[in-house]
Amino acid sequence: MNMMNKNELGFADLLKNGQTLKQFRDGIIERTQASGCYNGIEKLEFRDSDPIGYEKLFSKLRGGLVHARETAKKIAASPIVEQEGELCFTLYNAVGDCVLTSTGIIIHVGTMGAAIKYMIENNWEANPGINPGDMFTNNDCSIGNVHPCDIATIVPIFWEGRLIGWVGGVTHVIDTGSVTPGSMSTGQTQRFGDGYMITCRKTGINDEPLRDWLHESQRSVRTPKYWILDEKTRIAGCHMIRELVEDVIRADGIEAYEKFAYEVIEEGRRGLMSRIKAMTLPGKYRKVSFVDVPYKHEDVQVSNAFAKLDSIMHSPCEMTIKPDGKWRLDFEGASRWGWHTFNAHQVAFTSGIWVMMCQTLVPTQRINDGAYYATEFRLPKGTWCNPDDRRTGHAYAWHFLVSGWAALWRGLGQSYFSRGYLEEVNAGNANTSNWLQGGGINQDGEIHAVNSFEASSCGTGACAVKDGLNHAAAIWNPEGDMGDIEIWEMAEPLLYLGRNVKANSGGYGKYRGGCGFETLRMVWNAQDWTMFFMGNGFMNSDWGLMGGYPSATGYRFEAHKTGLENRIAIGDSLPLGGDLDPSNPDYERHLDATATVKRDKQCITTEDCYANHDLYLNYLRGGPGFGDPIDREPKAIEGDLNQKFLLPEYAEKVYGAVFTQDAKGVFTVDAAKTQARRAVIRKERLARALPTREWMKEERERILNKHASIQVQHMFATSFALSEKFTQQFKDFWNLPADWLVREEELGVPSYGSKHRMDLSLLPDVTTVVQVEE
Amino acid sequence: MSTYTNEQVAHLVEGTLDWETTFRMLSMPKDHSRFEQYVAALQAKVGFKDKIVLPLGPHLYIVQSAKTKEWVTQCDCGHVFADYRENWKLHAAIYVRDTEEAMTEVYPKLMAPDTQWQVYREYYCPTCGTMHDVEAPTPWYPVIHDFEPDIEAFYKDWMGLPVPERA
Numbered sequence: 001m002n003m004m005n006k007n008e009l010g011f012a013d014l015l016k017n018g019q020t021l022k023q024f025r026d027g028i029i030e031r032t033q034a035s036g037c038y039n040g041i042e043k044l045e046f047r048d049s050d051p052i053g054y055e056k057l058f059s060k061l062r063g064g065l066v067h068a069r070e071t072a073k074k075i076a077a078s079p080i081v082e083q084e085g086e087l088c089f090t091l092y093n094a095v096g097d098c099v100l101t102s103t104g105i106i107i108h109v110g111t112m113g114a115a116i117k118y119m120i121e122n123n124w125e126a127n128p129g130i131n132p133g134d135m136f137t138n139n140d141c142s143i144g145n146v147h148p149c150d151i152a153t154i155v156p157i158f159w160e161g162r163l164i165g166w167v168g169g170v171t172h173v174i175d176t177g178s179v180t181p182g183s184m185s186t187g188q189t190q191r192f193g194d195g196y197m198i199t200c201r202k203t204g205i206n207d208e209p210l211r212d213w214l215h216e217s218q219r220s221v222r223t224p225k226y227w228i229l230d231e232k233t234r235i236a237g238c239h240m241i242r243e244l245v246e247d248v249i250r251a252d253g254i255e256a257y258e259k260f261a262y263e264v265i266e267e268g269r270r271g272l273m274s275r276i277k278a279m280t281l282p283g284k285y286r287k288v289s290f291v292d293v294p295y296k297h298e299d300v301q302v303s304n305a306f307a308k309l310d311s312i313m314h315s316p317c318e319m320t321i322k323p324d325g326k327w328r329l330d331f332e333g334a335s336r337w338g339w340h341t342f343n344a345h346q347v348a349f350t351s352g353i354w355v356m357m358c359q360t361l362v363p364t365q366r367i368n369d370g371a372y373y374a375t376e377f378r379l380p381k382g383t384w385c386n387p388d389d390r391r392t393g394h395a396y397a398w399h400f401l402v403s404g405w406a407a408l409w410r411g412l413g414q415s416y417f418s419r420g421y422l423e424e425v426n427a428g429n430a431n432t433s434n435w436l437q438g439g440g441i442n443q444d445g446e447i448h449a450v451n452s453f454e455a456s457s458c459g460t461g462a463c464a465v466k467d468g469l470n471h472a473a474a475i476w477n478p479e480g481d482m483g484d485i486e487i488w489e490m491a492e493p494l495l496y497l498g499r500n501v502k503a504n505s506g507g508y509g510k511y512r513g514g515c516g517f518e519t520l521r522m523v524w525n526a527q528d529w530t531m532f533f534m535g536n537g538f539m540n541s542d543w544g545l546m547g548g549y550p551s552a553t554g555y556r557f558e559a560h561k562t563g564l565e566n567r568i569a570i571g572d573s574l575p576l577g578g579d580l581d582p583s584n585p586d587y588e589r590h591l592d593a594t595a596t597v598k599r600d601k602q603c604i605t606t607e608d609c610y611a612n613h614d615l616y617l618n619y620l621r622g623g624p625g626f627g628d629p630i631d632r633e634p635k636a637i638e639g640d641l642n643q644k645f646l647l648p649e650y651a652e653k654v655y656g657a658v659f660t661q662d663a664k665g666v667f668t669v670d671a672a673k674t675q676a677r678r679a680v681i682r683k684e685r686l687a688r689a690l691p692t693r694e695w696m697k698e699e700r701e702r703i704l705n706k707h708a709s710i711q712v713q714h715m716f717a718t719s720f721a722l723s724e725k726f727t728q729q730f731k732d733f734w735n736l737p738a739d740w741l742v743r744e745e746e747l748g749v750p751s752y753g754s755k756h757r758m759d760l761s762l763l764p765d766v767t768t769v770v771q772v773e774e
Numbered sequence: 775m776s777t778y779t780n781e782q783v784a785h786l787v788e789g790t791l792d793w794e795t796t797f798r799m800l801s802m803p804k805d806h807s808r809f810e811q812y813v814a815a816l817q818a819k820v821g822f823k824d825k826i827v828l829p830l831g832p833h834l835y836i837v838q839s840a841k842t843k844e845w846v847t848q849c850d851c852g853h854v855f856a857d858y859r860e861n862w863k864l865h866a867a868i869y870v871r872d873t874e875e876a877m878t879e880v881y882p883k884l885m886a887p888d889t890q891w892q893v894y895r896e897y898y899c900p901t902c903g904t905m906h907d908v909e910a911p912t913p914w915y916p917v918i919h920d921f922e923p924d925i926e927a928f929y930k931d932w933m934g935l936p937v938p939e940r941a
Contacts, residue, residue, distance in 0.1 A: 277932055278804050281828075283923035290912060292891055312891065312912060323927040414921050418828050420812030422786055423799045464832075465789050465796065504882055510832065511789075538888040540910055546831040547905040550894070555884035583883040601884055627832045628905040633789075647882060654880055682903030689867035689898055692917065696864075703914050709890040712912045733916035 012125040014163040015094060021120040021163070025095040038097075038266040038373050046259045047267060057252060057260050058100070062365050064244035065089050065102035068169075072237035078174050078226040079491045080183070081233060083483040084453040086172035089237045091245070092116055093165050093261040098369040100264070105150075105172065105477050106358060106367055110351025112152045112168030113369065114144025114769060119200050121767040128202045132158040135204030135235065137213070139176070140197055141394035142760045143768065144347030148176045148195045148395060149183035153203075153234035157242050159254055165261060167241040169234035174449055175439070176395075177221040179303075180607040181449035182437025184396040186300070186534055187606045189307040189339040194393050196220040207239065222439055222449040268370020273325035275362055276374075279424065280415035285319040287407030290715075291400055291431075292539035293340055299598075299605040306752035307339035312539070312715035313384055315404035316726070319411040328376040329353075329408070333726030334383035336718035339752065341395035346386040346772045348397050349404070350377050352476075356405050359478050360412060360426060372771075381774040382722050382757070389757040396534060402432055402475050403541030406624075409461060413545050422464040427507070427545035427624040429475040430458030430516060433535025434554060434603065436494075436618045438610070440529035443493040450492045450531075452618060456480030459506050459514030459622035462548055467636070468514030468623040470501055470645070482517075493526035494616070500578030502552075502619060503647055508654045509548030509625025510632050515645050516551075516622040518578050520587075522564065523610045530607040531616055533558075537603030548625030549654070554603045555582060557617035563592025564613040579617055581647055587615070629654050630678040634669040641667035656681045700734050710747050717744045721754065776802040783811040787819070809933060822852045827938050828923055833904045834862070836925070843941035845925075853901035861919040863907065866897040872913065889913075 015024055031040030047054040069089050076082045088104035096116030098109045115138040124130060136154040139145050145152070152170040156163055173183060176195030180187035188194055196217065203213040209231070217231075218224035249257045291313040295302065302308065314335035320328040337343040344352075350372060358367050379386040384400055409428040416424040432455045442448035456477055460468040474480045485496050498520040506513035523529055533556045540550040557579060567574060567590070575587035588597055610616070637657045640646035648667070651657040658673035706713065720727040720741060731740060744751040761768040776798055778786075785791040786799070799805075813826050816835070820826070824837035833850040836858040847855040847862040855862035871877050871894040877886035880894075887893075887910070895909040895917075909918060929937045 278806075281923055282927045282932065283921060283925075285921055286918055287920065288911065288915070288918060290892065314912075321924075323924065323931050414830075418830060418921075418923065420783070420808040420829075421799075421804060423796055465786060465791065504885060508880070538891040540887050540892065543910045544908050546834075547907055549880065549908055550887075550910045552881050552885035553887050581882055582885060583878070599884070601888060630905075631832065650880070650882070685869065685896070685898050685903045685905065686867055686900065689869040689896075689900075691900070692864050692866050692868045692897070695868050695870065696917070699914065708913045711891060712914060715912060716914065730916060734914075 012129065014125055014130060016162045021095065021125055022123070025117070025120055028095055032373065038269050038370060039262050041263055041266040044263055044267055046256065046263050053252070053256065054260065057248065057256065058264065060248055061091060061244065062100050065091060065100055065241060068237040068240040068244070069102040069104055071240065072169070072233045075229060075233040075236055076171065077229045079483060079487050080174055080451065080453050081171050081230060083487055084456050084477070084481055085479050086453070086477065087170060087233065089167065089169045089241055091165065091167050091241060094163055096120060096166065097265055099165070099261045101367055103479055105170070105355065107146055107352035107355040107476060108150065108152070108168070108170045109354050109367055110347055110369060110372060111144050111146060111150070112138070112154055112170060114347040114351070114771070115152060115154060115200050116166050117769045118143045121769055124200065130156050130163065131205070132156070133206040134202060135209065136200050137198050137203040138200045140199040141194070141345055141397070142191065142390055143199065144345050146344070146348040146352060146394070147184060147397045148178070148197060149173050151230065151234070153231065153238055155238040155242055157245050159249055164254070164258060165245065167238045169237040171230040171234055173221070173230050174226050174451055175222040178395060180532065181222055181439025181530070182451045184341070184435055184451060184534065185437060186341055186396070186532060186604055187302060188341060188393055188395065189302050189304050190391045190393050192391070194341065194395050222447050265368055265370045265373070268366055268368040269373040270370070271364070271366055272362060272371040272374040276321060276327055277325040279361065279419065279421060280321050280412065281419050282321045282323050285411035285414060286316070287319070287410045288314070288316040289403045289406045289541045289543070290314060290539050291342070291403045291541050292536060293338060293342065294538055294602060294604055295340065297602045299602055299608065301606045304339060306750040309714070309749040310711040311338055312711050313342065313400050313403070314715050314719050315400070315407060317404070317407040317411070319408065321415065326374055326376065328378065330378040331383065331385060332378065332380060333719050333723045334380060334385060335715050336382055336722060336753070337384045337387035337389065337392050341393040342384070342397060342399040343387050343392040343394050344385050344397040344401050345394065346379050348401060349379060349385045350771055352401055353405065355478065356408065356475050360424065377772040379772045379774065380722060386772065386774060388759045389753060390760040390763070398476055402429060405429070405475065406542045410543065410545055417464055417546070425464035425545070425626065427461035427513060427548055427626045428542040429461055430551060430621040430623045431536045431541045431554070432458050432474040432476065433621060434618055435534040436521070436531065436616060437534065438529065438531030438607065441527035443525040452488065452492065454482050454519060454618060455620055457482035457517070458620050459516045459551065461623040462507065462509050462511040462513050462626035464511070464626055467511045468506060470515045471517040471620065472514055493524055493529065494521040495524045496520070497522050497575060498577040501643070501645055502578065502622065503580055503644055504650055505552045505622030506645070507544045507549040507551040507623065507625030508629040509544055510627030510629065511625065512632070513551045513623030513625045516620040518617060518619040520575065521616045521618060523612050523614045526612060529610045531610050532605045532607050533603050535603040535621070537601040542624045544625040546626060547628035549629065551622040551624045553601070554619060554621060555601050556598060556603050556605070557587065558598045559587070559591055559615040560596040560611065561592070562595045562613050562615055575615065580644065630656050630681055634671045634674050638667055638669040703734055703736065704740070706742065710749060713742050714744065714747055714749060717742045717747065777805050777807065778811070780811050780814065783808065784815040787812065787815045810935070820850060822848070824848065825938055828925055830921065831906055834906050838938045838940065843939050845940050849899040849902060849904060851899060851902035851904070853899050859922070861917060863897050863917050866906065867900045869896045869898065870894070871896070
């Protein structure tokens with residue numbers, strides 16, 4: 001007879017206080033709301049009574065987290081983890097609020113916390129149970145993960161039989177077994193093609209991974225060796241941190257540790273408010289950004305007819321800095337989620353934003369959930385940043401996230417500028433793309449997938465006192481690195497024919513954005529190989545600031561049937577180095593006349609076939625510029641010309657530079673003639689301009705006549721459908737008749753999802769965790 | 775907390791401050807007195823007599839009109855755009871790059887947006903032709919009112935400074 005064991009359904013009393021985890025968490029939320037301070041902590045008793053003890057505890061824990069990250073990453077074989085540092089470890093208190101985090105992709109300060117909160121709200125303590133030595137794995141994007149390739153291992157921490165916290169470790173894996181290879185693929189349009197999805201599953205007991213998990217997970221992805229070593233990395237880091245916490249408690253006592261684990265969050269909340277007051281300026285800041293989603297093109301091959309349309313992501317942000325130092329980020333008017341892989345969960349937004357803020361507003365080690373509690377987020381339900389449908393794809397949520405945050409850079413940049421902290425101004429970040437991804441049989445004869453993380457070194461935005469950095473960073477990982485050519489050539493069957501600074505990629509300005517770079521890759525020793533492109537092309541998400549231009553948009557170059565095998569054999573000329581001037585392309589001169597070349601702005605494609613000796617240009621974008629370009633120092637322009645950061649034609653047209661070039665090719669800018677030319681440019685500007693209100697009359701006519709591309713109208717239609725406020729503001733601004741409106745159904749494009757949607761919360765026995773105003 | 779001399783702040787404004795000091799400014803807690811030093815450095819630089827209330831851009835300010843005490847948004851050259859609460863861009867001169875030809879004046883082929891998706895709106899001072907801003911929205915997008923500072927709270931509550939008189 002099969003006897004059922006009912007024990008696991010009982011009350012676990014993990015906290016040994018008679019409360020369930022949910023009851024305990026509810027109490028914290030209630031005390032926070034009632035007092036305005038985290039957990040009702042109005043006095044920082046520990047910090048104030050024993051500041052040195054408090055700091056020692058902080059340093060031990062933070063140092064241990066960083067140490068665990070640095071040590072554990074050596075276990076990984078994936079260059080994404082081992083070279084680029086795409087991993088992070090975070091310590092949480094019992095309710096999943098972040099106490100401290102390591103360096104790395106600290107977007108995960110809150111994502112693993114969201115998973116813990118999901119387990120709490122859905123009574124994981126009763127079923128499947130939470131015990132010492134357990135491991136839980138999560139990458140579910142509908143409960144807070146950013147994208148499925150960020151795999152989190154979460155380990156509960158017990159002390160004398162009582163749950164006192166959690167530690168989470170996350171790595172960005174190379175492949176998730178999605179429809180197409182690579183960790184952030186584009187071929188799918190829904191969650192169901194996004195790859196292997198794991199919802200807070202118990203995957204280990206007694207510190208050992210379960211065998212069914214090991215077997216299932218490794219065959220669910222294309223790159224099992226990297227997968228298992230990534231898992232070992234996460235487990236090792238989590239266990240190091242659990243031991244660290246035990247050591248700290250042995251040395252300092254459980255009372256001190258637990259007091260710290262809550263007080264430090266309140267300190268973080270106060271810390272953000274004091275930083276806001278110290279660096280910014282109260283008021284309202286309105287910024288906006290966009291991303292092109294060009295899915296109509298024949299090179300985007302997806303399985304759903306309803307995904308085949310061109311659309312635009314719209315991310316308007318009203319940032320209000322209040323006199324008390326709190327701030328509110330309101331995305332009213334944002335466009336709807338779509339049938340692609342760029343949607344983002346609300347927690348990806350509220351958690352991820354700190355990876356950006358730690359590079360500007362809070363450049364401290366004290367990043368925890370305190371900052372979240374000092375921020376009011378409003379992410380309207382149904383938008384791309386808070387989808388209301390459980391089918392949404394998220395494989396490259398970053399594409400929209402970093403673009404949405406570009407607006408925040410400009411808002412903060414304005415506040416720093418007005419206050420005089422010019423050194424802090426940053427015009428924005430690069431659209432961190434292209435993403436070279438693909439797979440097939442690699443040079444070792446194995447099934448393989450690639451995702452080149454060269455994008456972790458794009459150009460940065462210009463500052464108000466200096467140029468942006470060239471090929472330096474990505475917003476999503478402050479410690480990113482472009483990686484060594486030699487390592488990439490081992491990881492990918494793609495030889496380098498060039499790695500150069502990308503001329504004109506940084507936005508022009510008095511201070512220009514940092515230039516991106518470009519690498520020309522030749523397929524070598526692969527079989528059945530595929531690749532695809534992912535980035536911006538038709539639009540730019542990164543505006544300039546205060547008269548500076550946006551950075552350049554992307555474009556794609558790929559070549560097939562190149563004849564390179566024979567050209568190499570006979571010593572003929574080869575395409576080498578950068579694609580210096582795309583207006584006058586040179587690569588094609590070194591390919592056979594029969595070569596098939598794609599050179600256009602279609603920067604989103606799906607898996608296409610590449611033979612050995614085919615070419616792929618990986619162009620990593622630049623950052624936006626600051627200030628009027630005709631204020632740029634002639635010497636700086638000269639430097640750009642001589643280093644091939646700027647094509648001569650644009651030195652003349654944009655900067656008004658007058659220069660000569662000697663026999664050795666060295667440029668010299670004539671300052672006096674440049675000054676005279678700039679006076680003329682001012683007059684030319686005014687000659688071609690109109691008073692804004694005059695131009696508005698023309699634009700209003702175009703709106704009344706609905707004269708705009710379908711993708712532009714589609715963007716407005718989805719925003720109008722979600723926001724009466726945005727619709728009214730739009731109509732008021734343009735003084736439109738009351739009955740004027742654009743609706744999706746009138747555009748002649750598929751409108752699946754515009755009316756009928758189903759949220760995850762409608763599934764039986766599911767309680768979702770809502771952490772924003774919706 | 776670090777402090778800086780008026781000369782150093784003036785160099786910062788000019789973009790000629792040495793890297794060592796710039797780096798200190800970046801890495802140390804912020805100097806509360808910067809705003810006053812900054813405004814003083816700018817006031818010494820501009821050609822007009824109106825009092826700078828708040829800098830908005832490299833050549834754009836909210837000023838207190840010397841004649842009327844009204845607060846207005848004003849260019850370096852003295853051109854007055856509008857009352858400081860209004861969107862100054864609505865009173866600027868605008869040039870919209872909405873064709874491929876206009877876009878390739880500023881970026882090489884393929885490196886500028888497709889104007890069916892996105893345009894550049896350049897806002898100039900109608901008097902001196904300084905480019906104060908470049909917007910990069912879709913067609914139809916309203917002219918964005920970027921910034922509405924709470925100047926009173928900033929002066930009184932954050933800086934402990936008297937709010938300049940406003941007519």
